Amino acid sequence: MKKKYEPLFDHVQLRNKTELRNRFVLAPLTHVSSNADGTISDDEIKYMAQRSKDVGLAITAASHVTDLGKAFPGQPSVAHDSDIDGLKRLAKAMKENGAKAVVQIHHGGAQALPYLTPNGDAAAPSPVTLRSFDEEAEHHAREISQDEIEETIKAFGAATRRVIEAGFDGVEIHGANRYLIHQFVSPHFNHREDEWGKNRFKFPMRVVDEVVQTVKTHADDSFIVGYRFSPEEPQNPGIRMEITEELVKQLIEKPLDYLHVSLMDVHSKTRAGKYQGQERIALLHQWIDGRMPLIGIGSIFTADQALEAVESKNIDLLALGREILLDHTFVDKIQTGNEDEIVSVFDPDRADKHDLPPKLWEQFYKGFYPVPRTDQQDPRSSV
């Protein structure tokens, strides 16, 4: 390895003292490749093992905690005890080479897909009509009832218990990307006049408490609990950095082991409000004040971009999304001094199809996600 890249391989301690062997994190990446019933597939095992091999921390695709929350075709399920056998195989494959493995626990809320949920249902903090994931037309999501809110909180706990039984090292609570937990925090989605609307942080904090309580009952202190959030929304009203500041201040008081910000560009700046123009990651660091590690992410495609992000932003942990899909040997190539051979462009003609599961490769092929590709101009500038 070239000496200059050594800082990327520093060990990092999570708040519960779990030691990660380097700063790289496999981002949670929906692969649409679990079996139709949400159990783990062979394609998924192979793909996840490849992408987990060299990172410090590996996070699974968003995995639904109830059937009503299912938001992707081929989404992994952590909603049933019958999922545990497959999850055991997945945990083993992800941990095999030394990464810590966590499951991202998720509920789609308004973005659940009625073509996949029982009775074509979808429920959200407030009624809303929207188009989600691969839908061609909009669907309606009704208001979730108070009883269902309580059941959903319990479901996050039950999912955590299954993840523990399957032998994973932790869970990441998916509070980002406009799914149910995010929707409760968001003034765009949450217009409720009851306690779940008056206090936009009540739902996320109750989920955190339920997960933490489950961990206390079923695991030991080494079990990791992380939380992912999106810091801003484009809508007005929408989540502003001021709301995220309050969210982070409340999360810091919980026994969480890391926070994870969902960004498309690690250097991105605040859009609006009191902090407009300031770098989001710098603000988050200011608020976290060294009390737990923050995972940063967004448009890292080369070794130098990774190094620059870690050094200029003091990033504790750096997650890789699209790049580790394009080249699952990214980390290994840096470690073995072969960073010049990193593949950072989607090539539809590659014989190995980037070692992606067929359904995910097809999504890339059809341009579902913005990635640099050999048959088009580089779209990174528009990300």
Ligand SMILES: Cc1cc2nc3c(=O)[nH]c(=O)nc-3n(C[C@H](O)[C@H](O)[C@H](O)COP(=O)(O)O)c2cc1C
């Ligand atoms: C194919 C794909 C699937 C994704 N699935 C998830 C997911 O399951 N959970 C999640 O929190 N974010 C998901 N994301 C967002 C990524 O974790 C990440 O935040 C985003 O891709 C930006 O990082 P990058 O620039 O390194 O790709 C997904 C992104 C892509 C491209």
